[in-house]
């Protein structure tokens with residue numbers, strides 16, 4: 362067993378060996394520009410791009426002409442939101458999203474508000490789920506887009522995609538979903554789920570960093586987006602710029618692997634997560650954050666009363682986890698996602714996110730249970746608030 366154990370797979374995943382092997386030739390021998398139409402160097406690169414496009418389309422039930430390559434999910438999200446707003450502005454300026462979205466969605470919406478958009482941020486209940494009644498009530502004649510993530514990066518909570526899609530379709534509103542965390546961890550199908558635009562990222566699914574894709578539906582309805590990056594007209598004009606051929610080949614291979622080992626891997630990870638969860642929830646004053654059933658199989662977000670999440674992470678040298686969101690853990694603000702679920706500042710600060718991945722073993726989980734339990738007990742043994750609470754409990758018995 363190699364230490365530290367990596368349990369932060371929602372932040373990023375390693376590139377799987379088979380993905381790397383597929384990518385390598387495209388850095389050297391097969392270095393062509395996929396836009397070079399006049400020689401075999403270009404054709405070889407283009408062929409590789411076509412294959413990757415198909416691999417991604419197959420994973421999510423799309424058509425290969427509906428996949429646009431980007432530099433990652435952040436760019437895909439920016440294109441979906443800003444591109445929709447610009448393109449459909451004559452129809453309306455209202456966007457509906459949710460308070461627990463990733464910053465890429467929230468900050469794009471904040472930007473669009475400055476550009477004249479009217480944005481509704483739906484609340485979530487204490488399980489982290491939106492209320493469909495709230496969604497229906499928020500719709501106005503000016504609503505052009507519903508942007509609700511598939512699965513949350515901090516809690517793993519899965520929103521009711523099909524019900525949201527039905528509401529969007531009934532009102533002729535476009536439905537975009539940030540599925541960055543859902544891909545490879547749960548079954549995603551853009552047709553069955555009724556999604557019109559979907560963002561994904563290679564580095565969350567054992568592919569390389571800096572590459573991702575946006576699915577844009579071409580029929581029922583045909584979505585038109587205003588491009589956000591101009592020059593050269595690559596990707597059918599949706600996103601200009603020379604394609605990152607090795608990265609895209611890696612994304613394609615990663616998608617193929619997710620499709621082939623999907624449900625088997627998901628149940629293995631679910632078993633390990635549940636083992637970890639049932640051991641840790643036995644610790645006194647432990648609270649699991651997020652809906653217990655509508656949740657990704659790999660995530661455990663848990664708060665320990667009177668234990669600071671940051672201190673807990675530091676005390677667990679043998680495991681790499683996250684406190685709150687990776688994107689906000691540089692600041693001392695409590696996670697806005699956990700605040701959205703109604704957690705007190707204290708319990709939000711007490712949370713850690715453990716996210717399992719393809720390469721975790723049962724032995725590593727057993728070790729992690731020990732690490733967390735020891736660290737929590739230790740921090741409480743030196744916490745005046747915890748000691749006082751124990752004394753109060755004892756004297757009232």
Ligand SMILES: *Cc1c(COP(=O)(O)O)cnc(C)c1O
Pocket residue numbers: 371372432433434435436463465510512513514539540541542561562563564565571572573
């Ligand atoms: C990681 C992540 C993103 C950003 O993806 P990048 O490819 O790193 O830009 C967006 N949304 C969610 C839910 C994520 O987990």
